[in-house]
Amino acid sequence: MNVAVSPALVVDDVSKRFRIPGERVHTLKERAMHPLRQIPYRELVAVDGVSFEVAAGEFFAVVGRNGSGKSTLLKCLAGIYAVDSGRMYVNGRVSTFIELGVGFNMELPARENVIINAAMLGLPPRESRRRLDRVIEFAELEEFVDLRLKNYSSGMLVRLAFAVMIQVDADVLLIDEVLAVGDASFQQKCFDEFARLRREGRTVILVTHDMGAVERFCDRALLLERGRPEMIGDTHEVALRYLDLSFAREQGAQEPEAAEAARSGDGRGEILEAWFEDADGRRAAALPGGERCSFALRTRFREDVEDPILGFTLQNAEEQTVLSASTVTLNPRLGTFRAGEEVTVRIAFDNVFRPDRYYATPAIAQAGTGLAWLDRRERFAEVVVTGTSRTEAIIDLPYDVALERSGVETPRSEVAG
Amino acid sequence: MSATEATPARAPGRPIRGPSAVGGDWRRLLQLTRLLAVTDFRLRFFGSVLGYLWQVMHPLLLFGVLYLVFTEVVRLGSDVKFYGVALLAGIVLFVFLSEATSQSVQSLVEREPIVRKIQFPRFAVPLSVVVTALFRLGPNLLVVIVFLLAAGGRIRLSWLELPVLIALLMILAVGLASLLSALFVHFRDVKPIWDVVLQVLFYASPIFYPITLITNDTLREVLMMNPFAAILQQFRHAVIDPSHPSAYEAIGSNALILVPLGLTALLAVGGFRYFDRKAPRVAEEL
Numbered sequence: 001m002n003v004a005v006s007p008a009l010v011v012d013d014v015s016k017r018f019r020i021p022g023e024r025v026h027t028l029k030e031r032a033m034h035p036l037r038q039i040p041y042r043e044l045v046a047v048d049g050v051s052f053e054v055a056a057g058e059f060f061a062v063v064g065r066n067g068s069g070k071s072t073l074l075k076c077l078a079g080i081y082a083v084d085s086g087r088m089y090v091n092g093r094v095s096t097f098i099e100l101g102v103g104f105n106m107e108l109p110a111r112e113n114v115i116i117n118a119a120m121l122g123l124p125p126r127e128s129r130r131r132l133d134r135v136i137e138f139a140e141l142e143e144f145v146d147l148r149l150k151n152y153s154s155g156m157l158v159r160l161a162f163a164v165m166i167q168v169d170a171d172v173l174l175i176d177e178v179l180a181v182g183d184a185s186f187q188q189k190c191f192d193e194f195a196r197l198r199r200e201g202r203t204v205i206l207v208t209h210d211m212g213a214v215e216r217f218c219d220r221a222l223l224l225e226r227g228r229p230e231m232i233g234d235t236h237e238v239a240l241r242y243l244d245l246s247f248a249r250e251q252g253a254q255e256p257e258a259a260e261a262a263r264s265g266d267g268r269g270e271i272l273e274a275w276f277e278d279a280d281g282r283r284a285a286a287l288p289g290g291e292r293c294s295f296a297l298r299t300r301f302r303e304d305v306e307d308p309i310l311g312f313t314l315q316n317a318e319e320q321t322v323l324s325a326s327t328v329t330l331n332p333r334l335g336t337f338r339a340g341e342e343v344t345v346r347i348a349f350d351n352v353f354r355p356d357r358y359y360a361t362p363a364i365a366q367a368g369t370g371l372a373w374l375d376r377r378e379r380f381a382e383v384v385v386t387g388t389s390r391t392e393a394i395i396d397l398p399y400d401v402a403l404e405r406s407g408v409e410t411p412r413s414e415v416a417g
Numbered sequence: 418m419s420a421t422e423a424t425p426a427r428a429p430g431r432p433i434r435g436p437s438a439v440g441g442d443w444r445r446l447l448q449l450t451r452l453l454a455v456t457d458f459r460l461r462f463f464g465s466v467l468g469y470l471w472q473v474m475h476p477l478l479l480f481g482v483l484y485l486v487f488t489e490v491v492r493l494g495s496d497v498k499f500y501g502v503a504l505l506a507g508i509v510l511f512v513f514l515s516e517a518t519s520q521s522v523q524s525l526v527e528r529e530p531i532v533r534k535i536q537f538p539r540f541a542v543p544l545s546v547v548v549t550a551l552f553r554l555g556p557n558l559l560v561v562i563v564f565l566l567a568a569g570g571r572i573r574l575s576w577l578e579l580p581v582l583i584a585l586l587m588i589l590a591v592g593l594a595s596l597l598s599a600l601f602v603h604f605r606d607v608k609p610i611w612d613v614v615l616q617v618l619f620y621a622s623p624i625f626y627p628i629t630l631i632t633n634d635t636l637r638e639v640l641m642m643n644p645f646a647a648i649l650q651q652f653r654h655a656v657i658d659p660s661h662p663s664a665y666e667a668i669g670s671n672a673l674i675l676v677p678l679g680l681t682a683l684l685a686v687g688g689f690r691y692f693d694r695k696a697p698r699v700a701e702e703l
Contacts (some may be wrong), residue, residue: 010430029606080534
């Protein structure tokens with residue numbers, strides 16, 4: 001096999017349309033009674049002119065919002081759907097895992113199911129019989145090989161299905177959200193196995209929503225939006241773009257009247273714009289947890305103002321204030337600002353907040369009183385903090401743990417935060 | 418960064434084609450067909466102790482009832498040699514055709530999980546249903562032979578026709594199975610319609626009455642145009658006793674014998690071609 005030179009997978013301008021009938025004719029009788037009637041249908045373009053190439057040994061992610069066509073694309077690659085236009089080429093044997101354990105029959109013992117499943121995934125039946133032992137060993141189910149699947153626990157089923165999938169030994173693996181099942185340790189095991197497959201020069205194409213997994217494990221990613229390729233390349237950039245897309249729509253839906261109602265101030269100053277920026281200074285609708293980020297505020301003064309304070313408070317979805325920051329700490333006396341002057345403030349902070357949606361309320365106030373608003377716009381900007389942290393705390397402060405044990409008779413552990 | 422990349426001019430690998438009936442790979446088709454058929458058979462008949470016994474008993478019970486009614490009550494077969502065996506043969510062959518076709522109707526829809534999630538030659542689905550029915554036909558035919566020998570029949574050279582006749586019956590069943598399974602994807606009333614057709618076929622075929630009983634020549638010709646009737650009649654002639662008229666004789670010893678043969682070929686080719694045309698889109702239309 002010529003893995004080093006030729007790409008594992010080439011997709012060239014592939015499109016896939018679905019015909020969605022306006023009304024479905026379900027019976028032969030209706031069809032026979034109205035043989036010439038045209039059934040109205042509308043066309044849904046699920047995949048629209050997608051091209052990309054995946055190198056052998058690459059771990060490639062296809063991401064996108066719900067209904068963006070990523071699963072359809074995978075089914076086209078797998079040969080389950082016929083494409084309407086475009087070409088696709090593959091080098092090596094392909095195996096598809098749209099679902100773990102496709103074709104498992106609960107009435108049959110594990111032994112038979114492994115053979116059937118492996119054969120379905122493309123192994124010749126003789127070869128699947130030969131690999132049975134390895135599959136069972138990998139799944140750690142030696143004692144249960146003759147047990148019917150209906151007596152298996154769901155964890156055992158997942159283990160068995162995954163073991164078959166790994167042992168099928170395809171050169172190109174097409175995987176759709178398979179990792180969504182199972183607990184965290186199982187997912188880790190999956191990714192460990194994928195890493196091993198990749199070291200062996202196999203190629204993995206993964207369809208997923210899990211941006212954390214994409215960034216941690218994948219080499220490159222393709223972002224689909226309404227069936228069109230939105231972006232292809234570096235996983236981090238694709239992940240950011242994906243999160244932007246996911247939350248942009250909701251942000252735009254904010255009602256302007258409500259925003260106006262939550263505005264207060266004497267109007268000597270005006271908040272024009274507020275947004276969040278990621279570590280690289282780009283505007284972002286979503287910020288990865290644990291990284292440096294900043295809140296930016298663009299304002300204009302309508303009259304001459306002396307010593308204003310510009311700042312914001314950040315609230316989480318439960319309306320708890322998690323951050324309150326302003327220019328006071330920089331200098332309580334900023335000096336005089338002329339009418340018409342525009343000022344942009346950036347407040348940088350470590351994103352220690354737990355994954356959630358956050359709302360920023362920016363404000364301009366007059367020094368001294370602190371409550372004399374020039375302009376204050378409640379919940380004017382919002383941001384989503386992403387990450388894999390599962391903390392119950394409001395903030396997710398980084399911490400160190402040290403463990404010291406002493407004494408032999410009474411082993412006791414002490415944790416110092 | 419561009420969302421599209423340059424595509425090479427030469428074919429950079431094996432082209433991925435969409436799903437199809439055969440997929441250009443007959444070996445994989447046959448392997449999967451066998452696998453599906455064996456699994457289905459095991460599931461259905463080895464699930465319970467009586468499972469396998471019942472599958473032999475089913476045609477025998479039907480035979481018992483019909484035999485009693487038509488020999489003791491109606492006195493149909495008194496002038497026919499080996500009437501009982503001929504009746505049993507008719508039932509066994511009809512049960513095969515009936516099972517192979519009626520269970521294939523829903524086969525694609527029932528196998529939806531694999532059809533929508535794995536690429537494999539779609540033709541394996543209806544084909545495996547026919548093969549499962551064939552697994553049942555084997556032991557049933559053995560019972561027919563045992564009955565025949567017990568009733569005084571002899572092993573004859575014309576038994577060599579048996580594989581040909583079974584092959585013809587199977588071709589007929591495969592054609593119907595592919596047609597029906599593909600039709601059912603769009604038209605859900607195919608099932609009740611087909612059940613009625615099978616009922617009609619049972620009475621329109623010389624299963625419990627000897628074809629010689631039909632004295633109206635035209636009616637007999639029409640009845641014998643039915644491919645199943647022709648195969649059954651020839652089976653009786655070749656396997657049970659030469660006193661049963663052959664299909665050719667029963668239709669009136671003329672060129673009309675080409676009609677059941679042609680119908681078989683038409684159903685087989687037409688059924689397969691319809692299935693082949695529908696196969697690429699089955700996954701999205703289920």
